[in-house]
Amino acid sequence: xxxxxxxxxxxxxxxxxxxxxxxxSEIYGGVNGFWxxxxxxxxxxxxxxxxxxxxMIGRHDEITCPEGAPxxxxxxxxxxxxxxxxxxxxxxxxxxxxxxxxxxxxxSKKRYRFDHVxxxxxxxxxxxxGVDGQPGTSEKMKVFITTMDxxxxxxxxxxxxxxxxxxxxxxxxxxxxxxxxxxxxxxLDDLTQAVAPDASxxxxxxxxxxFNLMFKTTLGALGxxxxxxxxxxxxxxxxxxxxxxxxxxxxxxxPFGICQIGKSFRNEITPRNFTFRSREFEQMEIEFFCRPDxxxxxxxxxxxxxxxxxxxxxxxxDKLQLREHHKEELxxxxxGTADIEYAFPFLSPGEFGELEGVAHRGDFDLRSHxxxxxxxxxxxxxxxxxxxxxxxxxxxxxxxxxxxxxRFVPHVIEPSAGADRATLAFLCExxxxxxxPNDKGEMQSRTVLKFHPRLAPVKAAIFPLIKKEGMxxxxxxxxxxxxxxxxxxxxxxxxxxxxxxxxxxxxxxxxCITVDGQTAEDQTVTVRDRDSLEQxxxxxNKLTEEILTRLKG
RNA sequence: GCGGGUGUAGCUCAGUGGUAGAGCGCCACGUUGCCAACGUGGCUGUCGAGGGUUCGAAUCCCUUCACCCGCUCCA
Numbered sequence: 001x002x003x004x005x006x007x008x009x010x011x012x013x014x015x016x017x018x019x020x021x022x023x024x025s026e027i028y029g030g031v032n033g034f035w036x037x038x039x040x041x042x043x044x045x046x047x048x049x050x051x052x053x054x055x056m057i058g059r060h061d062e063i064t065c066p067e068g069a070p071x072x073x074x075x076x077x078x079x080x081x082x083x084x085x086x087x088x089x090x091x092x093x094x095x096x097x098x099x100x101x102x103x104x105x106x107x108s109k110k111r112y113r114f115d116h117v118x119x120x121x122x123x124x125x126x127x128x129x130g131v132d133g134q135p136g137t138s139e140k141m142k143v144f145i146t147t148m149d150x151x152x153x154x155x156x157x158x159x160x161x162x163x164x165x166x167x168x169x170x171x172x173x174x175x176x177x178x179x180x181x182x183x184x185x186x187x188l189d190d191l192t193q194a195v196a197p198d199a200s201x202x203x204x205x206x207x208x209x210x211f212n213l214m215f216k217t218t219l220g221a222l223g224x225x226x227x228x229x230x231x232x233x234x235x236x237x238x239x240x241x242x243x244x245x246x247x248x249x250x251x252x253x254x255p256f257g258i259c260q261i262g263k264s265f266r267n268e269i270t271p272r273n274f275t276f277r278s279r280e281f282e283q284m285e286i287e288f289f290c291r292p293d294x295x296x297x298x299x300x301x302x303x304x305x306x307x308x309x310x311x312x313x314x315x316x317x318d319k320l321q322l323r324e325h326h327k328e329e330l331x332x333x334x335x336g337t338a339d340i341e342y343a344f345p346f347l348s349p350g351e352f353g354e355l356e357g358v359a360h361r362g363d364f365d366l367r368s369h370x371x372x373x374x375x376x377x378x379x380x381x382x383x384x385x386x387x388x389x390x391x392x393x394x395x396x397x398x399x400x401x402x403x404x405x406x407r408f409v410p411h412v413i414e415p416s417a418g419a420d421r422a423t424l425a426f427l428c429e430x431x432x433x434x435x436x437p438n439d440k441g442e443m444q445s446r447t448v449l450k451f452h453p454r455l456a457p458v459k460a461a462i463f464p465l466i467k468k469e470g471m472x473x474x475x476x477x478x479x480x481x482x483x484x485x486x487x488x489x490x491x492x493x494x495x496x497x498x499x500x501x502x503x504x505x506x507x508x509x510x511x512c513i514t515v516d517g518q519t520a521e522d523q524t525v526t527v528r529d530r531d532s533l534e535q536x537x538x539x540x541n542k543l544t545e546e547i548l549t550r551l552k553g
Numbered sequence: 554g555c556g557g558g559u560g561u562a563g564c565u566c567a568g569u570g571g572u573a574g575a576g577c578g579c580c581a582c583g584u585u586g587c588c589a590a591c592g593u594g595g596c597u598g599u600c601g602a603g604g605g606u607u608c609g610a611a612u613c614c615c616u617u618c619a620c621c622c623g624c625u626c627c628a
Contacts, residue, residue, distance in 0.1 A: 009621085017564055017578090023619075029601060030619045104554085104626085206554080213627090234628095269554080269626050277627085339628090346621095354628070416628095436588065444589075466586060494580090498588035505588095514587065526587075533588075 008345040011431050012274055014447070018507050020044065020427065021275065033271030033279035035420075040507055043457030043488060045282075045423045049261055051454055052284045052417065053077070055309060057259050068304060070297045074256035075286075076246060080238025082263060083217065083229050088237050090390035091368045094214060095230075101208040103185075105196040112148060112197065114208040117185040119146030119194065120158055123177040127167040141166075143202050144194040146185055154182060165195050215265045215279075231265040236414060238262075239287040240365045243410075244397055254399055254410060255290035255298065261419065273346045275420045276353060282419035287412055291401065292363070295411035296335045299360040303338045306358055306415045310340065310422070314452035315429050319343045321352055333362035333378050340417075342425040355425055356417035363409040366397045370409070426455055430508055436533060439498060449508030450531055453551045458509040460547055461490040463500050465516040475515040478525070478543065485544050487551075505530055511547060 015021040019038030023030040037045055062074045089095040101114035123142040145165060147157040162176050163169070188194060192203040199205075215231040232238065239258040246258055261284045271277050290298045307322050325337040337359040341352035368374050372392035375381045381389040400407045430449040438444050453459070462479045464471030472493055482489040490509070492500050497514065504512055512528045519525055524537040527546065538546050 012620095013564070026619090028618090032619070266628090272621095357628070438590090439585095439588065446589085463587095496589075496591095497586070499590090501587080502589045512588095516587075528587080535587075 007431070008274070008428075011345065011428060014431070014449075014506065015041065015427070033268060033277070035275045035278055040457040041423075044427070044451075044455060045419060047455045047457070048423050048426065049282075049284065049419055051313060052309070052419075052422075053259070053261065055312075056257075056286060066305075069301045070294055071255065073288075074252045075259060076250055076252060076256065077259045078239060078242055078246065079260060079262065080235070080242060082232050082265075083219070084232060084237065084241070086229055087390065087393075088241060088369075089214065089230055089233075091373050091392050092237050092240075092365070093368070093373060094233055095390070096373070097213070103191070103196075103208050104206045105199050105204050112205075115184065115186060116148055117146050117197065118154065118182055119144050119185060120182045121145075121179040122158075122162045122166075123179060124162070124166045124168065124175050126165070141202075142179075142193075144185075144188060146194055146197050148197050158182070161195070161197070165200065213267050215267060233266045234264050234416070235260045235262045235283045235285045236287060236365070236416065239285070240369055240412075241393075243287075243289065243366060244395065247399065254401060255288065255294070257286045257288040259284075259286050261285075273344070273353075275424050276344065276346070278420060281421075284417040284419050284422075286415045287365075288414070289399070289410040289412055292408060292411045295360060295362070295413065298413050299336055299358070302413050302415050303336075303358045306356055306417070307340055310342075310355065310425075313426065313455060314450070315342065315425060319429060323352070331361075331364070331376060333364050335360040335362075342421075342428075344425065345428055353421070354418075355421050356415060358413070358415045361412040361414050363411055365412055366409050369393050370395060370397050426451065430455075446502060446505060448505040448530065451508040451510070453510045456508045456510050457488065458490050458504065458507060459487045459551055460511040460513055461492055461500070461504045461509050462513045463491075463497060463515065464493050465497055465514055467493050469517070470520060471515045474519055474540075475513075478513065478515070478540065481544060482547070485548070487547070501528065511550065513543065513547075 012021075015038075018040055020041035022036045022038055024034035024036050025031050026036075057075045057077055060075045062072055065072045086095075103112050103114050103117070105112070121142060122145050123140065125138045126141045127136060127138050143165065145158050145162045147154060147161060149157040159173055159176070163173060166176065168175060185191075185194060191205045191207065194205060195202050196205045214233050217229050217231060219227040219229045239260055242258065246252060262282065263280060264283050265280050268277050268279055271279055275281075286302070288298060288302060303322065307320070310320055311317060319342055321341050321343075323339045323341055325339070330337055337357060339354045340356040340358070342355050343351070344353045347353055362378075364374060364378065367378070370392050371380050372388040373381045373390040383389045398407050398409045427449070430451045432448050432450050433445055434448060435443040436446040449456075451457075460482060462475045462482070464475040475493070476491060479489060479491040490504070492503070494500070501512055508530070510530045512530070514526045514528065516526065518537075519540075523540050525540060525543065526535045527538050527543075528535045
């Protein structure tokens, strides 16, 4: 086992042992892709969410132009429902993408829409070249040649693929005996006779499987198939469909962002890597609406702003990277997309896992909900009868800029962060094994979570040095004062003082406060720093202030 | 989805057909009194789940669930 896997195993073990994360429904054997946060994990994740909300919305100054931004802007929050009108997902594209039957080709590793593959029966001598001086073979075969190409190209593609399969040169194409008509692959009873569009041999396609990325549910107690609804696969659509409501009700003007934190659900094929790929996960998303001619600048601003957010909370720059997507990866309408990625310990060295995607989405989303589902060229997608494949709301989601006296559909910049992934990254980043001296001065290894003070689940721990001489009473008084000040602090009088320090190092408590013999004389206590192990004496009446100042870090 | 591995106390693991164990942790008491592993005592187990073979199964067989690794897939 490599060093990296070891580290991740230790982090997972620590998470379970100290109550950060448990497998969901563990007493029943667990359920794949779902996780529960324990008492400390809940505090940690709450701190991640609260920091995001405070930094993006709560403490945002909409009067002043922030550094690096094209102008001042507003930020507002919403909380939309998890179940939305089914048409939302049809227009967003999620429905088509993930409800269809798909076949996989085990040779080419490509995946095809089952209803899009068509082909025709062909019979000919299949020639194979001889190997090592052995003569080649020839065998009469009848197979179903397939292609994805539609329209006029279908026939030509079938000929080319058949020539390739039978090992014939183009001039011998008349040797292929075509039978029946071109028909959909769906008509075939047996896929083992079919040659997949990008395969060199027969029978490489799996049985068609329905892909349901979205969790299906039913509306109404008597609901049948007609009442199918979906748990949202992303929070973004809740913000797009409320764009007009927000504009009409809250006096915001462009540019502004709508923000939301909430659960989303995806039937991941392979949930893996602890909470990294879960089927139920929490997103922290911003949909930032701006003028089309300013969208590139806003994209750049958000990309940098969001990257800086992670570093400000303690993610080291060598573990974090901003990866711009290549031009080929981008949708036609997008100016850019960047992933903010972290080098998780469960990944191979040099690999990074996505924490957040910052995407320039143009006017794709608002227009989709106006007109209907758009294709990759931003054209309304039509069905075989020339009608919109999925009709939009028909509502006007354009914006009137009363300064410029122009009407337009705003462009969108979407910084979409994973709350669970961020929490996991902060955990991995905090996990440290260093050395600390024992009571004899010998250096011993110490496990410590070096959380940023804003994220630490427990902000301080208060100890009486010994369980007598009035120390517990004084410590308890300090504990209550902190609690009343709204700080999550622990009181611990159990075991040797060194052990208590280590217990709190392991859960990342930044400060330990100890009431000792000197406290009764001069009303001071010691404050011990988690990372430096340094201790200073602080008067009790200045303690809360001192800790609050330090926590702001 | 395929292949390999793992699953025994809160944690780490030993136990390969014959009465379920160790270390750590946790709790109590004592001791020490500012950086974990002092003494004494104590608690803790449907041996992942279900079925089968057997006089007898943690151990052998089948099924299943979960986790880890690799491939595959995927925002």
